[in-house]
Amino acid sequence: MRKVKIHITLKEGVLDPQGKAVQNSLKSLEYNNVQEVRVGKYMEVLVEDTENIEAQIDQMCDQLLANPVIENYSYTIEEAV
Amino acid sequence: MKFAVIVFPGSNCDRDMYFAAKDQLGEEADLVWYKEANLANYDAILLPGGFSYGDYLRSGAIASTSNVVEQIRQAAEAGKPVLGVCNGFQILLEMGLLPGAMLPNEKLKFMCHYETLNVENADTIFTKHYEQQEKIEIPIAHGDGNYFCDEETLQQLRENNQIVFTYEENPNGSVGNIAGIVNEKGNVLGMMPHPERAVEALLGHDDGLRLFQSILTNWREQHAINA
Numbered sequence: 001m002r003k004v005k006i007h008i009t010l011k012e013g014v015l016d017p018q019g020k021a022v023q024n025s026l027k028s029l030e031y032n033n034v035q036e037v038r039v040g041k042y043m044e045v046l047v048e049d050t051e052n053i054e055a056q057i058d059q060m061c062d063q064l065l066a067n068p069v070i071e072n073y074s075y076t077i078e079e080a081v
Numbered sequence: 082m083k084f085a086v087i088v089f090p091g092s093n094c095d096r097d098m099y100f101a102a103k104d105q106l107g108e109e110a111d112l113v114w115y116k117e118a119n120l121a122n123y124d125a126i127l128l129p130g131g132f133s134y135g136d137y138l139r140s141g142a143i144a145s146t147s148n149v150v151e152q153i154r155q156a157a158e159a160g161k162p163v164l165g166v167c168n169g170f171q172i173l174l175e176m177g178l179l180p181g182a183m184l185p186n187e188k189l190k191f192m193c194h195y196e197t198l199n200v201e202n203a204d205t206i207f208t209k210h211y212e213q214q215e216k217i218e219i220p221i222a223h224g225d226g227n228y229f230c231d232e233e234t235l236q237q238l239r240e241n242n243q244i245v246f247t248y249e250e251n252p253n254g255s256v257g258n259i260a261g262i263v264n265e266k267g268n269v270l271g272m273m274p275h276p277e278r279a280v281e282a283l284l285g286h287d288d289g290l291r292l293f294q295s296i297l298t299n300w301r302e303q304h305a306i307n308a
Contacts, residue, residue, distance in 0.1 A: 014229060015254065017189050064146060067139055067175070069182035070229055 001080035002047050004057055008066045008073045009040040040071075046080055053077065082300045084110040085123040087153070089144045094130035094167065094277065101277040102127065106293045115144075120152040125162040125296055128153070128169025130222065130275060140183055140225045141171030150176055162206055162296050163269045167223055170261075170271035179264055179271045180238070181230035187254030191224040195286070196274060197249035198260050202242045205263055206299040207270045210291035217288035219274040221252060226273040228255035228262075241265055246272055 010016050016038050023037040043065065050056060057075055066073040084102040088095045095112055102110035110127075113120070120126060134143035144150075157163050157178055165173040173179045186192060195218050203213040211217065230238070235257055238244050246261035253273075261272030276289030 015184065015187070015227075017185055017187055017254075021189060064138070064142065067142070067182050069174075069180075069231075070184065 002049055002053060003078045003080040004045040004047060004053075004075050005078065006043045006045060006057070006061065006065060006073055006075040007040060008043070008061075008071050010038055011070055011072055014070045082108045082124045082297055083122065084108060084125050084127055085113045085118070085120055086110060086127045086129055087115055087118060087149060088112050088129070089115050089131070089133035089147070089172075091133045091135055092129050092131035092168070094275065097275070097277045098127045098129040098166070101280045101289070101293055105280040105290055106297060108297060115147055115149045118149045118152060120149075120156055123156070123161070124300055125164070126153055126156050128163070128165035128172055129277075130167030130169060133168055133172065136225070139171075139175065141168060141173075141175040144168075144172045145175035154178065157264070157266075157269050160266070160268050162299070164207065164292075164296070165269075165271040166275055166277060167226075167273055170273055171225065173269060173271040178269050179262055180234050181228055181262070183225045184227040184229050184254070185225050186223070186227050186252070189224075191222075192226075192252055193220070193222040195220045196252055196260070198246045198274060199249055200245070201247050202245045202263075204242070205245055205267050205270070205295075207263070207292055207295050208245060209298060210295045216249060218279065218286045219246075219276055219289055220278050220285075221274045222278075223253070223273055226253045226255065228253075228259045228273070230256060238262060245270060246274070 018039045019037040026034045061073045086098045171183050198217050200211040200215045203211045243262050247258040248260050251258045263270045276292040279286040279289035
């Protein structure tokens with residue numbers, strides 16, 4: 001078994017109103033050095049070991065987990081305990 | 082003419098869509114549960130608004146992987162009219178039948194009110210009963226209606242006259258004030274505003290009815306030619 005940890009982030013240039021709202025909240029808590037907040041998604045996917053696991057994960061991300069029009073993704077693959 | 086209204090778990094404008102096609106337009110219509118759908122005998126496909134699968138992952142993303150999607154794709158390829166409203170539009174985007182993607186509204190609020198739309202292209206099978214640049218009143222009801230596409234795609238949409246409706250006053254941050262677009266072939270329309278909620282004066286406005294009448298007129302013309 002492998003544990004795939006996937007991070008999905010909004011592409012540069014795509015407005016992130018949620019990130020902006022969080023940033024403003026941090027400001028109102030007086031974290032004045034915060035320059036920007038971008039909100040993304042994190043997923044953990046447990047998969048059985050297969051050959052070409054990376055190609056499969058890429059496909060999953062392109063097909064469903066991320067929307068390539070607005071999002072980028074990156075992931076790490078770990079041995080599942 | 083026979084309309085199929087596809088019902089997903091979480092659809093909530095399916096009955097309004099049915100009402101528009103069946104009672105106001107006066108044609109045949111069926112509510113079709115997405116798992117049991119056989120779309121071969123329908124002349125047009127209507128994807129209603131709502132929150133299919135609770136908007137999990139992204140609005141429309143989960144519905145875009147269901148089995149019925151292949152049939153919707155085939156109907157679109159065969160040139161049948163496919164109309165996606167609100168969540169239906171989001172599903173068409175996630176399916177890749179229309180370009181772009183939907184983001185949360187700029188102000189992060191769910192909005193539910195009438196908007197004035199400009200008819201940017203009155204020469205489609207969905208808009209032939211409107212005048213070019215006519216202003217019509219159609220309600221919106223969405224949280225994720227902020228249409229996004231890159232510059233290049235926007236340019237293509239403009240060059241091909243694929244932008245069908247724009248907002249007179251942009252409520253949600255959509256690029257180019259876009260409220261509705263068609264595919265290149267012109268038989269798949271996605272729009273965030275709800276024409277099916279404005280199909281009789283008693284409901285406030287009936288500007289939406291002409292969209293359904295346009296589909297019917299076009300179908301009759303084609304039918305007459307084929308016969």
